[in-house]
Amino acid sequence: MSEAPPNSPKQKRFSAKDLATMTTADFLSAAKAPYGRLFSYVRPYQTRFAMGVFFGIVGGAFNGVLLLVIRAIFTIVLPAEPTAADPATAATSATAAGHALPEKIIPFDGIAYLDRIQFDRPELSPGWEQWTFVSAVCLLIPVLILLKGAFEFLNKYCILWVGNRVLHQLRDDLFSSLLRQPIAFYNHAKQGDLIQAVFNQTRMAASAATDMVCALVMYPVSIFAIMITLLHLDWLYTLGACIVFPLCILPIVLVSKKVRQAGAKEDEEAGAIMTTLQESFSGIRVVKANAREDFERERFNRAALRMMAMISRWQKASEIVGPLVETTASIGMAIGLIYAYISGKSVHDFLVLNMGLMSIYPHVKGLSRMQITLQKTLLATSKIFAMMDEKPAITDRPDAVNLDAVKHGIRMENVRFNYPTKRTPAVVDLNLHFELGKSYALVGQSGSGKTTIMSLILRFYDPQVGRIEIDGRDIRDYSQNSLRNQIGIVNQDVFLFHDTIFNNIRYGRLDATREEVEEAAKLAHAHEFIMEKRNGYNEVIGDRGNQLSGGQAQRLSIARAILRNAPILLLDEATSALDSESEKHVREAIDILSRGKTVIAIAHRLSTILTADQIVFLDHGQVLGKGRHADLIESCAGYRKLYELQFNGHRPDEFCQEIELETTAGQAGVA
Numbered sequence: 001m002s003e004a005p006p007n008s009p010k011q012k013r014f015s016a017k018d019l020a021t022m023t024t025a026d027f028l029s030a031a032k033a034p035y036g037r038l039f040s041y042v043r044p045y046q047t048r049f050a051m052g053v054f055f056g057i058v059g060g061a062f063n064g065v066l067l068l069v070i071r072a073i074f075t076i077v078l079p080a081e082p083t084a085a086d087p088a089t090a091a092t093s094a095t096a097a098g099h100a101l102p103e104k105i106i107p108f109d110g111i112a113y114l115d116r117i118q119f120d121r122p123e124l125s126p127g128w129e130q131w132t133f134v135s136a137v138c139l140l141i142p143v144l145i146l147l148k149g150a151f152e153f154l155n156k157y158c159i160l161w162v163g164n165r166v167l168h169q170l171r172d173d174l175f176s177s178l179l180r181q182p183i184a185f186y187n188h189a190k191q192g193d194l195i196q197a198v199f200n201q202t203r204m205a206a207s208a209a210t211d212m213v214c215a216l217v218m219y220p221v222s223i224f225a226i227m228i229t230l231l232h233l234d235w236l237y238t239l240g241a242c243i244v245f246p247l248c249i250l251p252i253v254l255v256s257k258k259v260r261q262a263g264a265k266e267d268e269e270a271g272a273i274m275t276t277l278q279e280s281f282s283g284i285r286v287v288k289a290n291a292r293e294d295f296e297r298e299r300f301n302r303a304a305l306r307m308m309a310m311i312s313r314w315q316k317a318s319e320i321v322g323p324l325v326e327t328t329a330s331i332g333m334a335i336g337l338i339y340a341y342i343s344g345k346s347v348h349d350f351l352v353l354n355m356g357l358m359s360i361y362p363h364v365k366g367l368s369r370m371q372i373t374l375q376k377t378l379l380a381t382s383k384i385f386a387m388m389d390e391k392p393a394i395t396d397r398p399d400a401v402n403l404d405a406v407k408h409g410i411r412m413e414n415v416r417f418n419y420p421t422k423r424t425p426a427v428v429d430l431n432l433h434f435e436l437g438k439s440y441a442l443v444g445q446s447g448s449g450k451t452t453i454m455s456l457i458l459r460f461y462d463p464q465v466g467r468i469e470i471d472g473r474d475i476r477d478y479s480q481n482s483l484r485n486q487i488g489i490v491n492q493d494v495f496l497f498h499d500t501i502f503n504n505i506r507y508g509r510l511d512a513t514r515e516e517v518e519e520a521a522k523l524a525h526a527h528e529f530i531m532e533k534r535n536g537y538n539e540v541i542g543d544r545g546n547q548l549s550g551g552q553a554q555r556l557s558i559a560r561a562i563l564r565n566a567p568i569l570l571l572d573e574a575t576s577a578l579d580s581e582s583e584k585h586v587r588e589a590i591d592i593l594s595r596g597k598t599v600i601a602i603a604h605r606l607s608t609i610l611t612a613d614q615i616v617f618l619d620h621g622q623v624l625g626k627g628r629h630a631d632l633i634e635s636c637a638g639y640r641k642l643y644e645l646q647f648n649g650h651r652p653d654e655f656c657q658e659i660e661l662e663t664t665a666g667q668a669g670v671a
Helices: 016-021 024-039 043-077 087-096 128-138 140-180 183-188 191-209 211-233 235-282 284-289 293-319 321-343 347-388 450-457 480-485 501-506 514-523 527-531 550-564 580-594 629-635 637-647 652-658 664-670
Strands: 409-417 427-435 439-444 465-470 487-490 568-572 598-603 614-619 622-627
Touching: 024 191, 024 347, 043 128, 043 140, 043 211, 043 347, 128 140, 140 191, 140 211, 140 347, 191 211, 191 235, 191 347, 211 235, 211 347, 235 284, 235 293, 235 321, 321 347, 409 450, 427 450, 427 598, 427 622, 439 450, 439 637, 450 568, 450 598, 480 487, 487 550, 487 580, 501 514, 501 550, 514 527, 514 550, 514 580, 550 580, 568 580, 614 629, 614 637, 622 629, 622 637, 629 637
Parallel strands: 439 598, 439 614, 487 568, 568 598
Antiparallel strands: 409 427, 409 465, 614 622
C-alpha cells in the first residue's frame, strides 16, 4: 500500500469549489503531491511501463519516417511536375500564368536540403517490370503502417497491463483502508460515495498514472518527429504553421476553468446517485410496502438530471475546443496554400507537407485534452488518498498481544462514554462484572445504553473514562481481531450475504469443513429446511438472505455463531421479531449455543431472560439495579414496572413504546 511520507501532512481533499478557483499554477502545485504518490504505484512495474513508453516513442517516431518514405514514393511514382527548385523556372511559370511574384517572397525548396533522400523517377520499360516495381514501392506504405501499428499495439498492451495492476492495487488499498475504519466512520459516511470512490474514482486515478502519462510522452514525440521531417522538407512553410499552433492552445485555456468546475460537480452528483440506488435497492421492501416507487424514481431522476447537467456543461466546454482548434488550423492551411501557390510547390510536395500537418493535429488535440483530463482526475486522486490517510480512531497498540482464550470473564470499571454527535453520555460510571460461563441480561428502555455496552465490549468504540478488562487486562492491550475472535454475536437484524447457505454459515469460521458446517446447522435446527432447498447447502439465498423467512435467516445466523464457538456470546434479542413457531426453534438453538459460554443478552421481552444468572436494569446509561429476577422485582421499581406492563397486560401500547427494539441507529448514538 502506498502511504504518505511519515512527516508529510495528510492529503488534502479538493472540492468542486477549490478546482473552480484554481489558476494553472495553483493546479500544478496542488497536483504535485497526489500525482507523485500515484506514480509510486507504477514503480513495481517500471520495467513493463518503460517498455510501453519505449514502444510509444518508436511508434511516434514512425510518423516522421512515414512522411519521408511517402514523399520519396511520390517522387518515384507520380509524374514529375515543375517545382520552384529553380527560382527562374518558378518565375517564368508564374509570369506565363499572368501572375507576378511579390518581390519580398523568395521561393524555397527544402527538398534539395536533403540530397540523400532525392529519388529520380526510374526509366522502366512498360509492362510487367514497370507494374512490379511500382507495386513494390507502393506496398512500402502499408508495410510501414503495419510496423507503426505493431509498435502502437505493444505500447498499448504494456501500458494497459500496468494500468490494470495499478487499478487493482489502488482498489485493494482503498478498500482495506475503509475496512479498518471504526463503526463511527460509517455512521456519517454515505455508502454511495464510498462505492463511487472504490469503483469509479480509482479507475480515473489509474488512468492518470498510466494512459495519460504515456500519452504525454507519445504525443510530444509524434509531434516532434513530424515537425523535424516537415522542417527538412520546407522550413519556411513549417515555421509559418508553427506560428498558428500557439493560437490553437488559446481555446483550451479559456474553457479549462469551466471544465474543472463542472467535472468536479459531476463527480459529486455521481456519489449522490450511488447513494440513492443503494438505499432504494437495500430498502426495496420498505419502498414497495409504502408504495413509494414513484417517489424513489423521482428522487433518482432529480439526481440523474443534476448529473446530466454537469456532464453537459463540461462536455460542451470540452467539445467546443475541437471546432475552435480546427478553425484556427484551417486558417493556417489557407495561408499555406497561398504560400504554395506563390512558391510554385509541386502537388506531391504540397500533399506531403499537408499530410504532415494534418497528422500533427490529432496529437495536438489529444495533448490539449490532457490538461482537462488531468484536472478532472485531481479530484478523484485527492479523494482516494484523503480516504487512505484517514487514521482509524480505534487502532491496535504497537505492543498489542493476542487474546487466545478467556479464562475469567469481562469487567467494566467506571466506564463513561459519549457518542461524538451527542451531548449527553450514553453510559455513566458503569461498573459490571460478567463472569465466565454465566448468563446476563441487559434490560431497559430504548436509549438506556444496552447496545452501547455491547459495542464497547466488541471495541467498536473506546470509552473516554474507565476501562474494560478481560482476564484482568485492558481490552485495548489485545489486538482487535483476536478480541473479536473470542466473541460470537447474534443480532436481531440478521445480515446474510448474497451467497450460498454453506458460505454464509462458514463465514463464522472460514477453515470449517463441510461436516462441521452441517453439524452447526443441525444444532441450530436449520438442517431440515436447508435440505428442502433445491440445491441444499449450495442454494444461493439472495441479497441479505431475502429468499428465507425471518426464522430461517435467524437460524443460519445462530449456526454461524455455533460454528465460531466463541467463549463470549452477545445476543441482541434474536427472537423478538419472530412468530411463535419460529421463536420456539430459535430459542432451542440459542439454548444449545449458550452452553458453557458467557452470555450477554439484550432483552426486550422479559419472558426470555427470567432464568438469567443476573439481570442488569439500565436507565439513561446508569445501572439502577442488578440481580436475579426475584430480587429485582423487590428492589428495582423500574424493572418492576416493565414486568407488570408485560405480564399484567397494562397498556401494551405504552410498553412497546418504552422498550422498543433497538436498531442499528442505536449503534450510531441512540443507545
